[in-house]
Amino acid sequence: MTAMVIIGAGQAAGQTAASLRQGGYKDEIVILGDEAHPPYQRPPLSKQYLSGEHGLERVYLRPEKFYADQSIDLRTGVTVSSINRTQKTVMLDDSQIIHYDKLLIATGSRPRKLNIEGSDLKGIHYLRTIADVDGIREAMKSAKSVCIVGGGYIGLEVASVAVVAGLEVNVLEMEDRILQRVTTSRMSEFYHSLHSNRGVKIHVNTACSGFSGVDGKVAEVICGASAINADLVIVGIGIIPNVELARDAGIDCGNGILVNDHCQTSDPDIYAAGDCTNHPNPILNRRLRLESVPNAMDQARTAAANMLGGDKIYAAVPWFWSDQYELKLQMVGFSMDGETEVLRGDKDTNQFAVFYLHEGAVVAVDAVNSPREFMVAKQLYGKQVNAADLSNPEFELKSLVGK
Amino acid sequence: MPSVKFIEHDGTEHVVDGNIGDSLMIVATSNLVPGIDADCGGECSCATCHVIVDDAWMDRAGSASDSEESMLDLNPDRGSNSRLSCQIPLTEELDGIVVQLPEFQY
Structure with missing residues (x-):
């Protein structure tokens, strides 16, 4: 019987456990979380959960009973005090020792x-x-x-x-x-x-x-x-990645826990995913530390596949969203990567998008109440476009994408 | 409990039960149905829970809102029966609904 141990119980942790089961893994999965809750979504916390629009069950990533149903040993309210890489164990603050075959560190971040x-x-x-x-x-x-x-x-x-x-x-x-x-x-x-x-x-x-x-x-x-x-x-002045457990165990850390494109740390039996990682992005051609849910979810799927012996690479264009009032802002990439801004739509209507181009290629978009522009930018990333087409509201974006 | 049949792109079928009021997306992720990423958690922000509703169920599944329609419009796998599963709440009337999963989520 092998054991997959996950430190942290955020979205990356929850998705990794689910992806391990989806990947056919039948043995032990242990999730060690220091909060009182099963893995939950953080984005609604500053939005629909704060306003009271969503209750707890809507915030949970999966229903509480999912973990028991899937024989995932979810332990909440526990704190991991150290990782012993030689023994392949983690120690809890009550001195309990848990063995792992593969370990995932998904410790997230904390507010500055x-x-x-x-x-x-x-x-x-x-x-x-x-x-x-x-x-x-x-x-x-x-x-x-x-x-x-x-x-x-x-x-x-x-x-x-x-x-x-x-x-x-x-x-x-x-x-x-x-x-x-x-x-x-x-x-x-x-x-x-x-x-x-x-x-x-x-x-x-x-x-x-x-x-x-x-x-x-x-x-x-x-x-x-x-x-x-x-x-x-x-x-709300930013976050600090929780690297201490990894760093104290001698795992390479920089701005975040350093992982390769397989979400693997400098110890081949230890993976990391989510806010706490610093990872290479082969599309943007640089290392990133992201504070983002899609990053946590994608890294989780990648880590799970590789923990099971797969060969999955994490390569995705980052995207983000923010809800303020009745406005939904959806973003792709980083606007600072472009030197040319192309406005599509009218700012006064609260429905517009700004495309950012680098040497004529789309590298980012900020789309306000403009899901089409967001979806097109996800698919157009890195592709050459005609700026005049993008800014022309009569121009059909659909003609730029498709198979 | 109403049941939902999800059919993967390769034809693999998953028949699972769901709670009334839960979205088809939640029914899928709660039952480890592969092929539904649901990155945004059901906010109609990401379009990674795309499904293709079986013809027989289209009327009962309701119609897409403007924002859902916009998210779907530029999806390369979009068909006339495409919906975002986070926007379809499960009802008694939908007991037995059949949906296909696309090959990729964008």
């Missing part, structure tokens, strides 16, 4: 924390887990004014939910525009005015320098000489 004056006050939240969002939802019931530190996708998604819920919302962004790290100034401007029109106050070039409180609870966010009233603060 602020360490400034007052950052330990009550009312300051981070958003990564179901428990985090349960805390935020509870706080939102009595909150009047929420301040979001960080104008990235998580922060802006939370802003849209909070302002729709009737709260006063301020967003602080250190850089000179929101979404600075992830998109172009055109998209930043669009989202800035969208949020402003809905009543969100965005403060760019504004760093949070501390918090002041009353009775141990946050009351103000301090930004240098000025202060903003807030009885609820949500910090």
Whole structure:
């Protein structure tokens, strides 16, 4: 009897277990998760789960009974303290030892924390887990004014939910525009005015320098000489990959756990998948560390196939999405890879796409309420296109794709 | 419990039961039916749960929303009976529904 052990119980972990069973593996599968829940989807946490539109069962990747049905030994609320590569074991914090034949590290990432004056006050939240969002939802019931530190996708998604819920919302962004790290100034401007029109106050070039409180609870966010009233603060300033278990076991790590195109680490019996990995992308021709669900799912399928002795390569164009208000933003690739922007549609209608070309080839798209443009970009990646065709709304995108 | 028959591209059949209200996508992933990736988890954001509904069931399966239609429109495997399985909730009326899976999800 062989054992496949999975550290972590996020989407990569859950999908790997499912893919191992789909691949015909009959022996032991153990999932070791430190949260109280079976593998669940994180994207809805800052969207439909925060707003209350989706309940827990809708967030779970698969129903809770799936794991028992499939004889997957799902252990929640357990913490792995170390990996022993010589013995091929992992040790839990209660000293229990579990043997593995193949190990998958899917430890994900954790929010980057602020360490400034007052950052330990009550009312300051981070958003990564179901428990985090349960805390935020509870706080939102009595909150009047929420301040979001960080104008990235998580922060802006939370802003849209909070302002729709009737709260006063301020967003602080250190850089000179929101979404600075992830998109172009055109998209930043669009989202800035969208949020402003809905009543969100965005403060760019504004760093949070501390918090002041009353009775141990946050009351103000301090930004240098000025202060903003807030009885609820949500910090979304990026994530840190959880590499420590791998690194302490002597597995090669850089910005993330280093894996090859088979999702295999520097130890051939140990694989890694999801947010925690740094992997080569043969299509983009560079290494990436991605904070993305499609990446977690695809790497999981790749890792599972190779853990079973297969020869599957992970090669996919990255894609992402973000829901804010009634707008669905779907993205393919990285806009900074292109030097030419081609607008298709009209920004004023909230339905448009920006294609990004590098030397005439499509390398990215940002599609707002434009699923056709998103789907075409997924298939056109790296292909030469005529910019005039893309910007012409009468031009049938369908003619560019197909078999 | 209503049952669903998924037919893989190579002809392999999977007949599985599902809860009323669950989408066909959830019925597939909960039962390890291969060929449905469902990367976005049922938000009509990715089109990786594409199915082709058997003729006899098309009316009862309902029709695609505008956004679903747009996602399907540029799918190279698109047929006239194409749907995203995350957008078809299972009902008593759909007991026995038959859907084909495409060779690839895009």
